[in-house]
Amino acid sequence: MEFAKGHGTENDFVVLPDPAAELELTRSAVSVLCDRRQGLGADGILRVARAGVLRDAGVLDRMPSGVEPEDWFMDYRNGDGTIAEMCGNGVRVFAHYLRVHDLEQRDQFVVGSRAGARAVTVHSFDDTDADVTVAMGDVTLMGSSSTTIAGGSYDGVGIDVGNPHLACVDGALTRASLGALDFSAPPTLDAEFFPHGANVEILTRLDDGAVEMRVFERGVGETRSCGTGTVAAAAAALSYEGLETGEVSVGVLGGRVRVAIDHVGATLRGPSVLLARGEIDDRWLKARS
Numbered sequence: 327m328e329f330a331k332g333h334g335t336e337n338d339f340v341v342l343p344d345p346a347a348e349l350e351l352t353r354s355a356v357s358v359l360c361d362r363r364q365g366l367g368a369d370g371i372l373r374v375a376r377a378g379v380l381r382d383a384g385v386l387d388r389m390p391s392g393v394e395p396e397d398w399f400m401d402y403r404n405g406d407g408t409i410a411e412m413c414g415n416g417v418r419v420f421a422h423y424l425r426v427h428d429l430e431q432r433d434q435f436v437v438g439s440r441a442g443a444r445a446v447t448v449h450s451f452d453d454t455d456a457d458v459t460v461a462m463g464d465v466t467l468m469g470s471s472s473t474t475i476a477g478g479s480y481d482g483v484g485i486d487v488g489n490p491h492l493a494c495v496d497g498a499l500t501r502a503s504l505g506a507l508d509f510s511a512p513p514t515l516d517a518e519f520f521p522h523g524a525n526v527e528i529l530t531r532l533d534d535g536a537v538e539m540r541v542f543e544r545g546v547g548e549t550r551s552c553g554t555g556t557v558a559a560a561a562a563a564l565s566y567e568g569l570e571t572g573e574v575s576v577g578v579l580g581g582r583v584r585v586a587i588d589h590v591g592a593t594l595r596g597p598s599v600l601l602a603r604g605e606i607d608d609r610w611l612k613a614r615s
């Protein structure tokens with residue numbers, strides 16, 4: 327089986343082209359592929375297939391909003407094998423992969439996700455690097471909640487970016503004190519507020535249009551970036567200042583992205599890197615599926 331390896335601000339993925347949707351992406355197959363010692367190592371998997379093919383194969387039970395059968399669909403799995411609705415960094419890498427492999431010839435096209443259609447613009451690309459903007463859709467603030475992480479309690483805002491987030495602005499945090507937090511243990515969450523779990527972002531307040539953020543991802547653990555998380559962080563940072571719209575530069579451990587939020591929705595602009603391609607031994611994966 328062919329694969330490629332890529333990342334968006336160091337949120338890394340194994341990309342699996344599967345045009346006929348033949349792969350059995352069991353939880354154990356995904357988690358062993360993503361394991362950094364037993365497998366290739368990644369935060370998640372991006373299966374590449376057309377939406378209609380995935381529906382006909384029973385991977386999708388319905389066509390998500392705005393997604394057409396002929397659209398390419400990012401079938402995203404977290405490193406622990408669970409399915410998530412959306413992955414903002416993943417969409418950039420996915421779009422880059424489609425352009426490099428000539429599966430898509432346009433610079434503007436739609437990528438399907440379980441959260442719905444996501445319009446992408448590939449501003450520039452070569453075999454290894456790309457600059458991509460993703461229209462991230464609606465950003466819905468769901469109210470206040472809180473978490474305990476790194477030995478502290480944080481109040482934040484529940485935010486739906488297609489997937490669930492708790493984004494917590496701490497006005498006292500600096501880049502250095504944020505960097506010193508220990509994110510090794512999972513955060514606590516209010517299970518009634520977040521019945522399906524959530525990704526948790528802790529961030530500094532807006533300063534000169536920029537914030538710094540760290541994230542603990544549902545189904546993965548701490549990652550060096552989370553695209554949907556940067557959109558949630560931008561929305562929380564604006565809301566903390568009493569704003570609903572604006573542009574925010576979000577710094578993560580793996581780099582920096584730009585988020586713009588207006589009354590129509592959010593966009594996320596950032597890099598994609600494709601660094602390797604190769605072949606997975608089918609016998610190895612089958613024995614672990």
Ligand SMILES: N[C@@H](CCC[C@H](N)C(=O)O)C(=O)O
Nearest residue numbers: 410413414415489552553554
């Ligand atoms: N890293 C992703 C988000 C992936 C899904 C997330 N862990 C979840 O379970 O919702 C991103 O870049 O958005």
